[in-house]
Amino acid sequence: MPKQEDEQLHPLTALVKNESGVLSRLSGLFARRGFNIDSLAVGETDDPKYSRMSIIVKGDRDVLDQVVKQLNKQVDVISVKDLSTTSHVERELSLIKVHATTENRSEIIELADIFRAKVADVGKDFVIVEATGNADKVEALEDLLEEFGIEEIARTGRVVLERAEKKESDR
């Protein structure tokens, strides 16, 4: 079992078959082996036969090692890569519904601008801010919006992709 102080977040990317039952089998694997998953995001790739999974694993190196090996054992998994020490791009999208009044609406929009976030929708007493970036940035914006009153929030979880240049130089 992992020692608390060694626990870190590790981004993994996995190419999996895009078939029904795969997500359930793999998320079940994490649960039954007691792996601590911080976030899990899945979407179809350019080839509809496959999906790409971005998995953020919490744990020490031994735990990470087991997660990778157990995933690799699965027939539905084509490949798994640990991106912890590999140059990669990481993004998370967050939709934040903030309570707004006519007085403070422009202040919220200004704040969103600083974070290069967009305003996705405006209502009589709310604004939906759409923020994209790494998790730290999104969380920082959330913290600032907190004082206006966040009504609801929806996050995609982190999606990760290895940088192409790095891959070339690896060869």
Add this chain to the structure above:
Amino acid sequence: MAGSQKKEKATTAMKERTEEDTESGEMEKKMSGARAVIKGIEEQGTEVIFGIIGGAIMPIYDELGKSEKIRHVTTTHEQGAAHAADAYARVKGEPGIVFATSGPGASNLMTGIANAYMDSSPVIGFTGQVATPLIGQDSFQEVDVRGMSDPITKHNYLVMDPEDVPSTVREAYHLAQTGRPGPIMVDLPKDVQTGELTWPDGKYEADEFEGYEVDDGFDEASVSELAERLASAENPVVLIGGGIGHAGASEELMQVVQKLQLPVASSLMGLGCINSHDPHFIGMVGMHGSGPANKAIAKADFLLAVGTRLDDRITGNVDKFAPHAEVAHIDIDPAEMGKIVQPDIPVVGDAKKVLARLRDELAGEKADIDGWWSEIKDWFDRYTPEVGGDESVLKPQKVVTALNELTAEETIVTTGVGQHQMWAAQYYEFTRPNQLITSGGLGTMGFGFPAAIGAQVAAPDRPVVSITGDGSFQMNIQELTTAVREGLPVTVVVLRNGSLGMVRQWQQLFFENRLVETLIDDGTPSLAKVTEAYGGKGITIADEKGLKSGLEEALNYQSGPSVVECFVAEEENVFPMVPAGAANEDFIMGENDA
């Protein structure tokens, strides 16, 4: 046998039609999903299927009835069919096939599938499912077979298109028996069974299988390092598991062992992979392992673990397992490396190939561990348990010893789970791989008797003995019907002690003798009489005097199953024993030792 004769008659009527079909290749190419399942199974050379018919799998059974190549053994409960298929697979060294209907048929299989998963046995379960439009509607006899079997299968399928049946059957066979073997479930909705498909042209190439690859190689540099370290070790120990049997690696193992005169300990699953009479064998390791095996591993400076996943029954307190040893671990499953014990030298590969290479690497080495052997021999002198008692009480250990003496060397032994299982492991001398068919990982009470049925079907010419307890036997006693119907001469030896003995032993040792719900004699019928009622041979043994003749009578009975009900000393417990959480070397030799 009665069963197969009946089937012969039934299939004669179908013979002409089947021949007609094969003559005109055109007709054989277009077929139903149900026919494709049977054709796919025939293509793999499978001769026996275990199972029970039911509504949602009727089209497949209808096609099975027309097959002249496959014998079907109907069991009395689906769990029995799954265990029988598991044992069949272990004895035959090929996938064991089990059929069940949807809903309860499929859910009844699950214990058997989980058992096969834990013991890496290549069982393939085909289940009927409600028709695709009815899936997800809580239809009659609907259960999510794929969801239920996710955590207990190597892989599983829900086939939604008849055209996918041929490739699915082929994939299932390939997956079940390559790499680390394991169970596969194939769920077949009724309309997929009745729907039409065209059987694909050409031969199936197993390696064109995306997402699954079996690496034939291994890291040779690691094996060189392993050879060097092993040869220079002063206190080396080899620990083997069931993987030696799966890989057929006993010969290569013994060549390595003889080269360096290495002591060999075994897990429960590895018993027989080294002949118990071999002087290098130092016994079973772990919770009820031998004193010498547990002491040797505790003192070892080098541990070579092969084909074992080092589970908790082997390691005991893992922090105190082989504390002084450099560990080399050979296993075909990369995920076993570092799962429990972080090896210094991990070698992922087939045990047979890796050990052959290791043997070659050791060619120039000489054995030089006489001092280590004299220490091990001292442990044998100190820690050989005594089975006391006079002739008036029947000691369960003596039943196993007598059985060991009376049975031929090619005998297959199956067990349930509990005290009798450990006595079988300790007192029966296994001489060949897969001779002991037991539930090692899941610990499934009730495994032994249906496993004996599967083993006897797989090996009609070998004697099959099931050593079991009154608790375990009654968990699948209904399979007497199957054994009688099929005329299988299995011998069941019940060590009847009126209790769920292993749990009672724990209550005595660790729960201040509070025997809560472990005494089961009240209500347990005469198992000999029950057997007679089913149409088998029932024999009762109450003391040591009647032991030999009673066992002989049962072993000689060939017309069907025989059950020897041995009323054994009720208070007898299993020793040595490592208390939970303790280091393996701190085993106790008896109640007074605790």
